Amino acid sequence: MATLLLDTLRKAELEQYYNSFSTHGITQLESLAQLSMQDYNSLGITSIQDRKKLFQLVQSLRQELPTLENGLVSSPSTISSAITSPSTGSLLKSPQSYRRRPPEAQKTQPLSVSAIPDLSNQGMPRRPVNVNVSGVAAAGASPQTIASPNLSTPQTRSRSRTLPDQAARPEFLKAGKQSSIILPEDDDEDTSDEENKCEIRRGSGSLLDPYGVPIQKRPGYSQRSNTLGSSPFSTSVTSVASVANVSAQSDLNQKIRVCVRKRPLNKKELEKGEKDIAPTVGVRSINVNEPKMKVDLTKYIEQHSFTFDDVFDSDSSNEQIYQRTAQPLVKYIFGGGKATCFAYGQTGSGKTYTMLDPQHGLYVLAARDVFHLLRQPQNEHLTAWIGFYEIYQGQLYDLLNNRKKLFAREDGKQNVVIVGLKEYVIKNVEDLMQVFEYGSQARSTGSTGANSDSSRSHAVLQILLRPVKSRKKICGKLSFIDLAGSERGADRGDADIKTRMEGAEINKSLLALKECIRALDQDKRHTPFRQSKLTQVLKDSFVGNSRTCMIATISPNQGNSEHTLNTLRYADRVKELKGERDRRAVGNDLENGNGSRVSGEEADFGNDESYQEEYNDVDDDYGDSDDPELYNKGDDDDLFLDDEYFPSDGDVNILDEDFPHENNHRVFNEPQQAHSRPANANSSRRQNMYNDRSGSGLLQSRTNPATDQGRRISNNQNHSPHNRTDEPSFDGGMSSSPEIYDSIEFSRTRQTSGPLARPKISRDASAHSINRSQSSVSLNDFAVTSLPNKQPPPVPLATKQPEQLTSEDVLFEQQAIEDFIKYHRAQIREVTECSKKETKLLANFSLSMSSRKDTQENGGKGSSVYDLQTSSDFIDYLDHLAEVLERKMAAIGAMRDRIRSVLGEEDF
Numbered sequence: 001m002a003t004l005l006l007d008t009l010r011k012a013e014l015e016q017y018y019n020s021f022s023t024h025g026i027t028q029l030e031s032l033a034q035l036s037m038q039d040y041n042s043l044g045i046t047s048i049q050d051r052k053k054l055f056q057l058v059q060s061l062r063q064e065l066p067t068l069e070n071g072l073v074s075s076p077s078t079i080s081s082a083i084t085s086p087s088t089g090s091l092l093k094s095p096q097s098y099r100r101r102p103p104e105a106q107k108t109q110p111l112s113v114s115a116i117p118d119l120s121n122q123g124m125p126r127r128p129v130n131v132n133v134s135g136v137a138a139a140g141a142s143p144q145t146i147a148s149p150n151l152s153t154p155q156t157r158s159r160s161r162t163l164p165d166q167a168a169r170p171e172f173l174k175a176g177k178q179s180s181i182i183l184p185e186d187d188d189e190d191t192s193d194e195e196n197k198c199e200i201r202r203g204s205g206s207l208l209d210p211y212g213v214p215i216q217k218r219p220g221y222s223q224r225s226n227t228l229g230s231s232p233f234s235t236s237v238t239s240v241a242s243v244a245n246v247s248a249q250s251d252l253n254q255k256i257r258v259c260v261r262k263r264p265l266n267k268k269e270l271e272k273g274e275k276d277i278a279p280t281v282g283v284r285s286i287n288v289n290e291p292k293m294k295v296d297l298t299k300y301i302e303q304h305s306f307t308f309d310d311v312f313d314s315d316s317s318n319e320q321i322y323q324r325t326a327q328p329l330v331k332y333i334f335g336g337g338k339a340t341c342f343a344y345g346q347t348g349s350g351k352t353y354t355m356l357d358p359q360h361g362l363y364v365l366a367a368r369d370v371f372h373l374l375r376q377p378q379n380e381h382l383t384a385w386i387g388f389y390e391i392y393q394g395q396l397y398d399l400l401n402n403r404k405k406l407f408a409r410e411d412g413k414q415n416v417v418i419v420g421l422k423e424y425v426i427k428n429v430e431d432l433m434q435v436f437e438y439g440s441q442a443r444s445t446g447s448t449g450a451n452s453d454s455s456r457s458h459a460v461l462q463i464l465l466r467p468v469k470s471r472k473k474i475c476g477k478l479s480f481i482d483l484a485g486s487e488r489g490a491d492r493g494d495a496d497i498k499t500r501m502e503g504a505e506i507n508k509s510l511l512a513l514k515e516c517i518r519a520l521d522q523d524k525r526h527t528p529f530r531q532s533k534l535t536q537v538l539k540d541s542f543v544g545n546s547r548t549c550m551i552a553t554i555s556p557n558q559g560n561s562e563h564t565l566n567t568l569r570y571a572d573r574v575k576e577l578k579g580e581r582d583r584r585a586v587g588n589d590l591e592n593g594n595g596s597r598v599s600g601e602e603a604d605f606g607n608d609e610s611y612q613e614e615y616n617d618v619d620d621d622y623g624d625s626d627d628p629e630l631y632n633k634g635d636d637d638d639l640f641l642d643d644e645y646f647p648s649d650g651d652v653n654i655l656d657e658d659f660p661h662e663n664n665h666r667v668f669n670e671p672q673q674a675h676s677r678p679a680n681a682n683s684s685r686r687q688n689m690y691n692d693r694s695g696s697g698l699l700q701s702r703t704n705p706a707t708d709q710g711r712r713i714s715n716n717q718n719h720s721p722h723n724r725t726d727e728p729s730f731d732g733g734m735s736s737s738p739e740i741y742d743s744i745e746f747s748r749t750r751q752t753s754g755p756l757a758r759p760k761i762s763r764d765a766s767a768h769s770i771n772r773s774q775s776s777v778s779l780n781d782f783a784v785t786s787l788p789n790k791q792p793p794p795v796p797l798a799t800k801q802p803e804q805l806t807s808e809d810v811l812f813e814q815q816a817i818e819d820f821i822k823y824h825r826a827q828i829r830e831v832t833e834c835s836k837k838e839t840k841l842l843a844n845f846s847l848s849m850s851s852r853k854d855t856q857e858n859g860g861k862g863s864s865v866y867d868l869q870t871s872s873d874f875i876d877y878l879d880h881l882a883e884v885l886e887r888k889m890a891a892i893g894a895m896r897d898r899i900r901s902v903l904g905e906e907d908f
């Protein structure tokens with residue numbers, strides 16, 4: 001085969017690259033035929049002439065080796081694999097010639113050199129030869145390469161990353177080469193037969209996916225397919241029946257499932273004579289035949305192919321979709337879990353119809369099952385509650401409570417709680433539908449009043465399971481989310497400031513959603529949940545013990561092909577999340593305590609007690625969410641812990657490292673603390689705290705380093721265990737009152753972190769004090785320069801020889817220093833966050849001003865109206881700015897306190 005390759009290269013006057021090809025594992029013509037132009041550089045082919053030659057050679061080889069074509073026609077070995085695979089039952093007959101042949105047999109039937117066209121004259125046709133989709137070369141193919149007449153039109157086509165011939169691909173291309181399949185339209189624009197006369201050539205196969213992510217880093221298709229229990233060949237040559245079989249075997253209990261639903265062409269589209277350009281292929285794949293035009297104005301169709309957990313054709317009913325999307329989630333929440341089902345797609349693609357249609361929406365079908373399960377004896381102790389809110393412009397509004405503003409909170413256990421959300425007990429489906437209808441009206445009414453419309457908000461309907469006897473506990477939560485239309489930002493095209501801001505917010509949140517999913521997919525240690533309210537609220541759907549199902553809705557008409565592709569790419573990105581690479585995926589959850597796997601059924605319905613306990617604990621902390629006053633003491637921002645962090649993936653970002661979730665961050669994120677405090681609050685707080693505690697041991701602890709035992713080096717003889725027990729415990733419970741909170745912070749600053757500030761001076765710490773000899777903070781900067789009465793002065797640390805140093809001389813423990821660093825990071829983060837808010841406030845205000853000016857100049861309303869509006873906005877702007885600045889100052893003040901504490905300063 002190598003000789004054949006060399007001969008071929010020689011004929012094409014490319015033999016000088018033979019070594020480079022070999023180095024890259026290209027030793028066969030089949031491999032050569034799969035090169036795309038993006039590979040040329042890696043192979044060292046930079047001269048234009050040579051690139052042309054290679055391009056023509058590759059084209060010619062593809063023509064000569066149709067069975068290797070990228071996805072349209074499978075290689076003999078692949079086809080035979082598929083045929084012989086027990087998991088797939090091809091519709092194809094299995095001609096002898098496509099049975100799996102032993103390698104030797106393959107070797108004995110190489111293509112003859114004569115079959116390779118002589119390219120040395122460069123006279124080969126530029127236009128690739130048309131072949132039909134069954135892989136039969138239209139012209140010029142050697143008899144050997146013409147597919148068997150029995151090779152009927154494949155049931156599916158797939159993009160190159162589903163290439164069945166991965167095994168034959170060069171090593172460096174195997175990881176995930178992507179290409180497109182370009183099908184030219186006939187010049188006479190008769191597209192009816194285009195599928196039978198498709199021009200096949202490798203498209204601009206890129207090593208980057210549409211999101212700019214190197215494909216090599218992503219799991220190969222076959223890996224994912226295997227994860228799902230299907231054959232890696234299933235999408236390339238399998239029949240509908242076999243795919244259905246595979247799909248049926250796939251795990252409905254995966255942590256994340258991604259499905260696609262195509263709506264039918266609507267009346268308008270039909271009237272316009274539009275065609276369905278997104279045929280589904282089997283039950284898991286869908287193609288999009290995107291009309292395109294070359295620079296020479298030749299029209300062609302670019303076909304894109306995608307595979308998901310499920311693809312629902314336009315004739316699928318909500319019931320069918322429900323069975324494979326939300327129904328497993330309903331079962332899951334009865335095991336104590338959290339689950340989310342959301343619809344994503346462009347406006348008019350059927351999100352609402354799917355999720356929240358008043359009659360057949362998935363929520364109604366889910367409710368039916370919820371009540372069915374509630375009637376089971378084992379669930380008699382539970383009741384169902386409903387809450388319905390929307391996220392509009394980054395704010396939460398209760399749709400069941402006059403659009404009351406809500407606040408999201410997160411506890412230390414990463415549960416998101418919507419504080420103040422009005423929830424109703426529902427006894428049956430009718431109840432639910434009534435409540436929902438009421439909420440929907442509020443949504444549209446409210447949004448009309450606010451100059452928005454429903455599709456510009458994300459609507460969240462949640463069904464909660466609570467014990468009959470304790471409405472405080474939550475035993476399961478299922479959320480249905482109807483996301484705002486995904487294309488609004490791009491399509492709005494109007495100058496209205498509000499609309500633009502809405503669009504920007506929607507885009508931001510959808511982008512954030514994608515970023516979060518992407519971060520999870522790539523196992524990044526930092527997941528940017530905080531980037532939008534949507535992702536903050538959805539956070540607990542992604543982390544921990546949760547299930548998520550995304551339904552990407554698409555419109556099938558040509559006019560929407562771009563949007564459809566965007567939606568599918570987005571969904572495809574999400575799809576990458578699942579599979580064995582995701583350590584939070586089902587595999588983890590299915591591990592029982594002994595490390596062995598339990599069955600899906602068990603995992604599904606088994607009670608996750610630890611989770612439930614946690615969840616219930618949380619709810620206890622929060623109490624009843626009907627009572628917002630209990631938790632919402634005037635703060636005007638949501639409180640979340642930091643974004644999700646996962647152990648190392650090599651990202652280096654000081655703000656992203658080991659961010660303290662609870663211990664340190666909350667001090668900055670407590671708006672109550674920040675907003676209600678006057679500008680000099682830090683010093684007065686310090687003074688108050690000092691006064692309050694001067695007689696209570698804390699002062700003593702400050703003046704007596706011996707009481708600061710917690711973090712001191714272990715061999716300090718003066719450690720007094722009882723002093724350690726004096727430390728106030730702080731669990732950072734969110735239910736803490738501000739006063740408690742303050743005291744917690746104080747104690748944290750003064751005591752828990754205090755030891756950090758306690759340079760160890762001598763064994764008799766009771767009488768010691770310290771001075772900072774220099775202003776900069778470093779270990780060696782701390783030396784004892786004065787000591788109280790009757791104590792012999794210690795040897796200054798700086799003068800000690802290294803061999804004289806003992807552990808007693810260590811001023812700060814490593815841990816304490818690390819804690820300080822974490823604290824500092826938290827402070828930087830908080831200040832940065834505030835600065836961003838400041839910028840945003842300023843941008844929004846100036847944007848609205850300039851927009852108003854424009855309108856005025858273009859003959860809008862009288863100037864006094866605008867001046868009035870501007871003044872009112874200005875006041876808002878100042879108000880918000882003042883709040884942000886206070887929060888910022890609070891963060892800086894807390895940091896200063898901490899430094900002083902560390903340095904043992906006596907200024908408060």
Ligand SMILES: Nc1ncnc2c1ncn2[C@@H]1O[C@H](COP(=O)(O)OP(=O)(O)OP(=O)(O)O)[C@@H](O)[C@H]1O
Binds near residue numbers: 349454486
């Ligand atoms: N699968 C379907 N079968 C029949 N009609 C559908 C289907 N999906 C959507 N429709 C119809 O298409 C129209 C638009 O659907 P829908 O309102 O659900 O879109 P949407 O994605 O929620 O839009 P928006 O983002 O603007 O809220 C509706 O009239 C709806 O009844």
